Amino acid sequence: MTAIDTAIRAAAAEIALIGVTKSYDAKNTIIPPIDVTLRPGEFTVVLGPSGCGKSTLLQMIAGLERVSAGRIVIGGREVQDLEPKHRGCAMVFQNYALYPHMTVAENMAYSLKVSGVSKAERAERVGTVAKMLGLADYLTRKPSQLSGGQRQRVAIGRAIIREPGVLLFDEPLSNLDAQLRHDMRVELAELHRRIGATSVFVTHDQVEAMTLADRILILNKGHIEQFDTPKAIYHNPASVFVAKFIGSPPMNILQVEGDGSVLRLADGQVVANYSGIGKFQLGIRPEDIAVNEGGSIKTEIRYREDLGSHEILETKIAEQNLRIAMPFGVEIDTTQTLSLSFPQARLHLFDGETGRAIANAFGDAHSASVKEYQ
Amino acid sequence: MVENARSINIAASILLAIGILYIVGPLYLTLSTASQSYEYMLRNGLAWVPGTELFANMGKVIHDTRIPVQMLNSMIVAFSNALATCALSFLSAYAIVYFRIRWAGVAFALILATIMLPLDIRVITTYQVASNIFSPLNAVLDFTDLNSLIEMVFGSTVHLELSVLDTRFGLVAPLVAHGTGTFLFRQFFLTLPKDLFKAARMDGAGPIRFLIDILLPLARTSFASLFVLTFLSGWTQYLWPLVGASTPDMQTAVVGLARLVPDADGQVPDFPMIMAGAVLVSLVPLTMIALLQRFLVQGLVLSEK
Numbered sequence: 185m186t187a188i189d190t191a192i193r194a195a196a197a198e199i200a201l202i203g204v205t206k207s208y209d210a211k212n213t214i215i216p217p218i219d220v221t222l223r224p225g226e227f228t229v230v231l232g233p234s235g236c237g238k239s240t241l242l243q244m245i246a247g248l249e250r251v252s253a254g255r256i257v258i259g260g261r262e263v264q265d266l267e268p269k270h271r272g273c274a275m276v277f278q279n280y281a282l283y284p285h286m287t288v289a290e291n292m293a294y295s296l297k298v299s300g301v302s303k304a305e306r307a308e309r310v311g312t313v314a315k316m317l318g319l320a321d322y323l324t325r326k327p328s329q330l331s332g333g334q335r336q337r338v339a340i341g342r343a344i345i346r347e348p349g350v351l352l353f354d355e356p357l358s359n360l361d362a363q364l365r366h367d368m369r370v371e372l373a374e375l376h377r378r379i380g381a382t383s384v385f386v387t388h389d390q391v392e393a394m395t396l397a398d399r400i401l402i403l404n405k406g407h408i409e410q411f412d413t414p415k416a417i418y419h420n421p422a423s424v425f426v427a428k429f430i431g432s433p434p435m436n437i438l439q440v441e442g443d444g445s446v447l448r449l450a451d452g453q454v455v456a457n458y459s460g461i462g463k464f465q466l467g468i469r470p471e472d473i474a475v476n477e478g479g480s481i482k483t484e485i486r487y488r489e490d491l492g493s494h495e496i497l498e499t500k501i502a503e504q505n506l507r508i509a510m511p512f513g514v515e516i517d518t519t520q521t522l523s524l525s526f527p528q529a530r531l532h533l534f535d536g537e538t539g540r541a542i543a544n545a546f547g548d549a550h551s552a553s554v555k556e557y558q
Numbered sequence: 559m560v561e562n563a564r565s566i567n568i569a570a571s572i573l574l575a576i577g578i579l580y581i582v583g584p585l586y587l588t589l590s591t592a593s594q595s596y597e598y599m600l601r602n603g604l605a606w607v608p609g610t611e612l613f614a615n616m617g618k619v620i621h622d623t624r625i626p627v628q629m630l631n632s633m634i635v636a637f638s639n640a641l642a643t644c645a646l647s648f649l650s651a652y653a654i655v656y657f658r659i660r661w662a663g664v665a666f667a668l669i670l671a672t673i674m675l676p677l678d679i680r681v682i683t684t685y686q687v688a689s690n691i692f693s694p695l696n697a698v699l700d701f702t703d704l705n706s707l708i709e710m711v712f713g714s715t716v717h718l719e720l721s722v723l724d725t726r727f728g729l730v731a732p733l734v735a736h737g738t739g740t741f742l743f744r745q746f747f748l749t750l751p752k753d754l755f756k757a758a759r760m761d762g763a764g765p766i767r768f769l770i771d772i773l774l775p776l777a778r779t780s781f782a783s784l785f786v787l788t789f790l791s792g793w794t795q796y797l798w799p800l801v802g803a804s805t806p807d808m809q810t811a812v813v814g815l816a817r818l819v820p821d822a823d824g825q826v827p828d829f830p831m832i833m834a835g836a837v838l839v840s841l842v843p844l845t846m847i848a849l850l851q852r853f854l855v856q857g858l859v860l861s862e863k
Contacts, residue, residue: 248756269762281753294771295761330609342761352755 196225196382197259197272197349204264206240206406214240217254222399227376227383229393231429232403238386239354241403245384246352247271259349269299274343275352279359280335282342289314289323292341299346313341316378316433333364340372344379351376353385357392369395390430394418402426418530424539427467427532431445433496433507435532436473438466449502452490453481455526456544463536465468470496470509472530475516485518497522509542592616592833599829615834624644624806628814633812633842634797635729636792643788644781647739649804654740654767655747656755666744672737677798684721684732685801692718724808729799733792739784746780747773782853786846793843811839 197224215237222228230238243257247268256264263271266310274295282291292313293306301309314320317337327335336356343351353372357365375394376383387393393400401415402409402425410422416554421427426545427435440447442460449455455466471494483506487498499507499522508524510516533545587606591599594609619625653659654666676686687693696717699705705715722728758768774781799810806814814837819827847854 215566246756248759249629268759273760275760277753277757279751279753281751281757283757283772284750284753285772294758294763298762298767342757436670 187550195259195349196380198222199222199242199350199382199384200256200257201245202255202257204241204244204256205246205252206237206249207252213406215244218408220401220408220411220555222381222382225380227396227398228401229372229385229394229397229399230388230401230403231439233385233429234388237404237406238388238403242275242352242354242384242386245271245350246273246275248275266327269410271350273350273352274346274348275354276336276339276343276356278355279328280339282335282338284327287324287326288319288330288338288341291327291338292345295342295346302532309345311462313345316375317341332360333368336360336368337371340375344375344381348381351379351381351383353383353387355387356385358387358389365392372396390432394430402429410549416506420541421467422541424465424534426465427534431469433470433509435467435469436506437534438468438501438506440464440466442489449504451502453502455481456528456531456546458500458533460542460545464542465534465536466526467532467534468530470507471511472527473506473508474525474527475508475510475514475522477523477525479523481524481526483522485516485522488516488518564806565693588833591722591829592837594830596828596830600826602826605830611704611830612834612837615830616838618831619835621836623814623818623831623835624633624809624817625814625838627807628809628811629839629842630731631803631808632725632793632810632812632839634726635795636789638726638730639733639792640785640789642734643736643739644784646734647743647784648777648781650740650772651743651747652773654769655744656765666740669737669740672735673741675730681797681801684798688723688728688732688802689721689723690719692720724803724805727807729802729808730792732798732802733795736788739788742780742784746777750776779853783855786854787852789846790843815839 201218201219201220203219204215205217206215219453220239230237230241240249244251244264245258247263247266251264254264254513255262258271258273284292286294289307289310293310296306296309310323311320314323317340319334319337319341322330322334322338327338330338336359339356354373357368360368369392372385376396385392385396397414399413400417401411404425408418410426412418412422414418417426418430421430423437424437428437438449440449440455440457440461440463442448442458443465444459444461445457447456447458447464447466458464481501481517483499483501485497485499489496489498493511494511495510495514495516497510497516499508501507508522518521528546531546533542534540560638575585587604589612590606590608592615593612594605595611595614596605597609598609629812650669654669655660658745659665675692690696699716709715722731754772755768758772768822793810794812795810796812799813803809803813806817809817818832818835
């Protein structure tokens with residue numbers, strides 16, 4: 185760890201949300217009571233479709249939105265009634281929200297100026313942060329003279345200069361182009377490693393979530409669908425919602441019916457052995473389907489997409505869409521009927537009504553295979 | 559269409575020339591009349607040729623009339639009108655855009671409605687209020703029967719009186735509350751990044767700090783343009799200063815100019831002197847426009863460089 189790192193490194197704080205609720209009126213509940221604890225120094229990504237309440241959650245932690253009920257505890261202090269400046273949080277906004285009339289240095293030093301830090305110390309801390317973010321040559325420029333990536337870096341610099349125990353990110357990368365987004369992702373991961381502040385990162389981009397997070401919190405209409413490590417979420421989705429949300433292309437979900445010994449599709453084809461009775465949803469990832477290895481499930485190709493590294497085959501099975509990902513180099517005759525098999529260890533079973541995962545549905549073989557990933 | 563360009567050009571030029579003549583003609587006549595003597599005008603009528611008496615006429619205006627005092631009045635009225643309008647519009651727009659107010663939309667609509675009710679329409683009621691600024695309060699007390707209650711308790715009714723007629727405050731106050739400025743600032747605030755307020759709060763700046771440190775410097779050009787526009791309209795106000803101020807020392811220059819025409823019948827007004835006065839009175843707004851015209855344009859296109 186270099187001298188710069190220790191200069192900026194802050195004491196990471198634990199964040200605990202206890203029964204936190206947000207509603208604008210009796211009918212309009214944005215977030216039903218949520219209980220979750222984020223460990224000190226942990227990088228949590230809050231992932232969900234737009235309108236799921238993830239930004240509201242972040243703003244409640246920041247203090248920009250009031251909680252309707254419940255408590256927020258940061259570093260052992262109850263903060264839900266405190267002003268943002270007393271919570272020890274800093275935030276990076278989606279559209280940067282830099283002050284247009286101030287230079288880069290003034291932008292970063294503004295919070296210090298407001299809290300009455302001396303001019304000399306301000307200049308010193310701006311210098312340190314600017315060096316860390318590669319902004320040292322741009323300190324006298326205005327935000328309008330910077331590129332998107334540089335602006336984002338200034339916004340990050342403005343947030344970390346106060347050495348906050350908690351760093352909040354509100355979709356900070358969604359205004360950048362694809363290449364820059366990738367670069368900033370790497371930089372953010374690096375920065376988090378060096379600063380060590382407890383970070384909460386809101387996004388709707390699953391790639392950002394998978395690559396940045398220590399743990400991912402998946403929100404759906406304000407509810408926590410799952411809160412776990414990226415690998416666990418990928419290999420053990422807790423619900424159909426999570427299964428469809430993570431992975432590209434997403435997991436295939438097939439409606440099946442159990443008769444006590446096997447699971448059948450609507451057209452009668454047997455897809456797996458299972459002892460349950462009733463309606464179920466069966467999930468399998470496109471890359472896990474075995475093709476032409478003597479499988480018994482028949483399907484025909486409707487469309488193929490060649491992506492270079494792999495190929496996506498769009499097929500239909502019992503009136504339901506099924507995507508298959510084929511690794512590079514496997515030749516498929518598109519005019520032929522495909523025979524598929526679903527490896528039992530790669531199947532996910534969900535309740536037909538609630539969509540919640542049924543644990544260990546196919547025996548221990550499955551969880552064992554997950555274990556080896558973790 | 560290309561072959562027609564020449565004839566279109568000629569037609570356009572002629573139209574333009576007519577337009578210029580229409581606007582510049584009276585101006586020229588003002589200047590040429592102002593530079594002739596009263597006797598020349600009596601002998602020749604309209605002065606189409608410029609003379610040499612311009613400064614003599616201006617001297618007459620300065621020494622023999624109240625125009626200098628009235629120009630000072632105009633200056634005070636126009637300046638405080640512009641300043642107060644800017645401050646009021648800025649604050650009201652700030653409240654409407656940045657705070658979650660219950661009836662913000664209705665409040666803004668009501669503020670905008672003042673644009674449709676200029677002073678010229680409500681001049682009589684404004685005069686009534688100005689002659690006693692407590693008259694609305696008195697009316698409320700009478701109407702709600704609160705006064706009889708007060709009479710029961712204290713033995714006499716409440717009737718307050720304070721006239722602001724013939725004061726500079728009375729000349730300025732009715733002009734200040736105007737929706738245009740609020741609209742201008744609101745539109746400008748809406749063009750700013752919407753997370754700016756939140757970012758400032760995260761940085762520890764409260765609403766007042768945000769207003770002074772962030773919003774005010776950003777709104778500089780809007781401020782300047784609104785200031786110039788209201789200053790000009792305040793300087794050229796005619797109807798309200800005419801009824802709001804009755805003594806010559808309190809009247810504004812534009813009203814004073816009109817009063818230079820003698821009331822008595824049959825006497826030919828000293829038009830050269832009046833025109834010289836008009837030129838003198840126009841010098842202030844003219845300088846203002848010349849110096850600050852770039853703000854006029856910038857503020858109206860609402861863009862921050």
